[in-house]
Amino acid sequence: MSTDAPPESTTQRRADTGSARRARDSQNGQSKRESRQNQLRPGDGPMVVFDDVTKQYGSDAVAIRDLSLSIESGEFVFLVGPSGSGKSTFIKLLIKEVSPSKGGLWVGGRDLNRMRRSKVPYLRRAIGCVFQDYKLLTSRTVFENVAYALQVTGESPSSIRRKVPEMLSLVGLSEKGSRYPGELSGGEQQRVSIARAFVNQPRLLIADEPTGNLDPETSIGIMQLLYRINRTGTTVIMATHDRELVDKMQMRVIELGDGVLVRDARNARYGRPQRAVPTGDEAGSAEDAS
Amino acid sequence: MRPRFFLAEAVRSIRSNMALALAATVTVLIAIFVLGAFIPSFLYVQSAVDRQKEKIDVSVYISDSAEVDQVNALQAQISGLEEQGVVREFTYVSKDDALAAMRERLDDPTILEELPSNPFPASFEVKLTDPENADEVIVAVEEQPALDPDEGIGFAGDTADRLLSVAQFIQWSGLALILILTVAAVLLIGNTIRLSIFARRREVEVMKLVGATNWFIRWPFVIEGIICGLVGALLSVGLLLAVKLAVVDRLVDDASSQLTEEQTTSIGFVTLAVILLAAGAALGALGSGLTLRRFLRV
Ligand SMILES: Nc1ncnc2c1ncn2[C@@H]1O[C@H](COP(=O)(O)OP(=O)(O)OP(=O)(O)O)[C@@H](O)[C@H]1O
Ligand SMILES: [Mg+2]
Numbered sequence: 001m002s003t004d005a006p007p008e009s010t011t012q013r014r015a016d017t018g019s020a021r022r023a024r025d026s027q028n029g030q031s032k033r034e035s036r037q038n039q040l041r042p043g044d045g046p047m048v049v050f051d052d053v054t055k056q057y058g059s060d061a062v063a064i065r066d067l068s069l070s071i072e073s074g075e076f077v078f079l080v081g082p083s084g085s086g087k088s089t090f091i092k093l094l095i096k097e098v099s100p101s102k103g104g105l106w107v108g109g110r111d112l113n114r115m116r117r118s119k120v121p122y123l124r125r126a127i128g129c130v131f132q133d134y135k136l137l138t139s140r141t142v143f144e145n146v147a148y149a150l151q152v153t154g155e156s157p158s159s160i161r162r163k164v165p166e167m168l169s170l171v172g173l174s175e176k177g178s179r180y181p182g183e184l185s186g187g188e189q190q191r192v193s194i195a196r197a198f199v200n201q202p203r204l205l206i207a208d209e210p211t212g213n214l215d216p217e218t219s220i221g222i223m224q225l226l227y228r229i230n231r232t233g234t235t236v237i238m239a240t241h242d243r244e245l246v247d248k249m250q251m252r253v254i255e256l257g258d259g260v261l262v263r264d265a266r267n268a269r270y271g272r273p274q275r276a277v278p279t280g281d282e283a284g285s286a287e288d289a290s
Numbered sequence: 291m292r293p294r295f296f297l298a299e300a301v302r303s304i305r306s307n308m309a310l311a312l313a314a315t316v317t318v319l320i321a322i323f324v325l326g327a328f329i330p331s332f333l334y335v336q337s338a339v340d341r342q343k344e345k346i347d348v349s350v351y352i353s354d355s356a357e358v359d360q361v362n363a364l365q366a367q368i369s370g371l372e373e374q375g376v377v378r379e380f381t382y383v384s385k386d387d388a389l390a391a392m393r394e395r396l397d398d399p400t401i402l403e404e405l406p407s408n409p410f411p412a413s414f415e416v417k418l419t420d421p422e423n424a425d426e427v428i429v430a431v432e433e434q435p436a437l438d439p440d441e442g443i444g445f446a447g448d449t450a451d452r453l454l455s456v457a458q459f460i461q462w463s464g465l466a467l468i469l470i471l472t473v474a475a476v477l478l479i480g481n482t483i484r485l486s487i488f489a490r491r492r493e494v495e496v497m498k499l500v501g502a503t504n505w506f507i508r509w510p511f512v513i514e515g516i517i518c519g520l521v522g523a524l525l526s527v528g529l530l531l532a533v534k535l536a537v538v539d540r541l542v543d544d545a546s547s548q549l550t551e552e553q554t555t556s557i558g559f560v561t562l563a564v565i566l567l568a569a570g571a572a573l574g575a576l577g578s579g580l581t582l583r584r585f586l587r588v
Contacts, residue, residue, distance in 0.1 A: 097499060118503070125501030135496045139306050151295065152502040196500065 040108025040126045040203045046070040047204055047235045048094065053103035055089050055259075063089035065259040067103070071237065073203075076230045078246050079239040080270055081256035087239040088132055090256065091208050094237075095129055096120050108204065125153055128197035130207035132239075134189045136181040142168065142192050143177035149196045167195045170225065172218070186213040194222065198229065205229060207238045211245065219245060246270035299510035300517060307486050311518055314482040314577075318522025318570050319529075321475030325468070326530045326566045330557050332464045339457040348427050349444035350414040352436050354385075360436035367431055368414055376423045380416040388412065411438045472573075479577025483515055487581065504582075511578045519574020520567060527563045534559065 040047070048071040055064040063086045071077055079087050092098045093105060096112050105112045108126065115123065136145050146164045155163075168174050171191040181189050190213050197205060207226065211219035223245055230236045240246060246253060247269045255263035304311040350368070352361055371377040383391070388410035393399040416427060428443050437443070487494060497507050 121501045121503045149500050
């Protein structure tokens with residue numbers, strides 16, 4: 001455990017910059033076995049692979065239909081589409097909250113169809129997930145909610161006391177650590193959910209409308225945060241309705257419509273490009289989709 | 291570090307669900323109280339029955355006119371049964387001994403003085419290794435010429451049979467009652483914990499979604515069950531102690547002045563308290579553990 005580190009290394013660590021410290025903590029802070037279990041290591045392969053996946057709820061509601069795509073390690077992907085098009089289902093499939101009715105699904109090189117039930121918690125720890133409905137623990141404070149994600153991995157109390165405030169200040173909630181979720185605005189709850197998803201430094205970060213309840217300014221702040229995290233090598237998948245944000249970022253856009261992949265384009269905008277303005281991207285995206 | 295975390299989580303859970311924790315505790319209190327009252331009573335009856343069983347003797351009366359070698363033959367017969375293990379021990383009671391014993395037993399022994407001669411036959415008082423062996427002894431000595439033709443063999447056959455069946459009934463119904471009580475307590479605690487989990491179903495779901503393993507979620511609940519079980523058991527042990535001091539000990543004092551030789555043994559209170567505390571903790575752990583199995587299949 002990191003607590004037995006010699007004192008001089010602690011002082012040295014204090015002097016480090018935040019991101020370097022985090023990077024080293026994730027290597028030194030946990031035992032080798034734990035870190036292997038808690039991190040996705042896709043090797044050279046893609047981070048996410050959908051192979052002809054269909055997800056059907058009950059007997060009639062098909063939320064995802066015959067979806068095939070792959071997302072490389074380190075990519076930044078927007079997931080767009082109208083309400084009910086299957087974005088949240090796409091995300092639930094990735095954390096194995098639901099399982100495909102048909103087709104193969106791999107995350108970080110792991111075959112989710114073959115994954116034993118007892119291994120699912122380790123998959124979920126390795127993925128940071130910001131839920132559309134936040135999914136905060138209502139009987140715990142903001143601090144405790146973020147800490148919980150570290151506690152499940154067996155993180156030491158001292159490193160929790162260090163990492164959680166750092167995370168809270170990153171999302172601008174330093175002052176509200178002792179509040180309960182019920183005492184927060186929607187946007188603040190959303191940021192707690194974001195802090196909880198980031199605190200483990202996952203290699204794959206999924207966010208289901210993380211800016212849905214935020215004012216434009218805070219949205220941009222969150223977006224910059226996601227972007228910075230992406231630049232350190234983390235794969236980011238973000239479902240969103242925020243047209244402006246998508247257009248500004250010019251990242252890969254995966255568009256769903258009624259559960260079907262209708263567009264997969266790099267350096268793209270939120271909506272379909274106008275016919276009058278054909279772009280080279282469209283040609284490239286056809287290859288991506290296959 | 292982990293045990294302390296789980297303990298803290300259990301305490302948090304009890305505090306946020308005080309009413310339910312209280313309900314579980316009271317359930318344990320009642321179950322353990324009944325169990326704690328039942329165990330010593332059961333053991334008391336058991337030991338009383340055992341004492342009675344020991345008292346079931348066979349008296350083989352000897353005719354006043356029996357020859358010495360006939361009596362010797364009878365004695366040899368009973369010795370044989372002793373060697374076979376059917377008879378535990380036997381003693382010869384002479385006519386004088388029998389008269390003396392009768393004189394002891396009577397409130398007014400003077401009436402015996404008026405008898406023209408000693409009417410009591412000599413006998414072999416046979417103690418059995420098992421009351422069920424009585425028939426075997428009776429069959430073996432029945433044909434002996436030394437047997438008193440009038441008195442014959444003295445054996446409280448009906449009484450013995452009845453006593454035996456009562457003893458068996460008490461044993462089985464006692465075991466059944468303990469079993470039913472245990473199952474009822476486990477179910478009641480399980481139900482209480484289930485309510486408590488049901489109240490926190492969404493929380494458990496969220497915990498699973500952020501990567502908590504089943505045991506990570508389960509331990510606090512199990513510890514919560516153990517705490518409720520221990521507290522409930524502790525309260526009922528206190529209650530039992532009060533009942534023992536106020537009621538039972540006084541009764542036993544009264545009773546033992548009358549039944550000096552009927553020293554029946556039961557169980558020491560400290561032993562009982564330890565057993566009950568362990569039972570309370572086990573009930574709590576089992577109740578929550580079993581209930582959680584069904585709930586964690588998310
Ligand atoms: N548990 C469920 N049972 C039945 N149908 C469901 C369930 N969850 C989702 N659906 C259906 O699946 C379809 C896709 O839902 P999903 O939540 O993935 O949409 P979404 O793209 O996230 O929408 P939004 O933008 O409004 O969040 C919808 O038609 C929805 O009604
Ligand atoms: Mg959704």
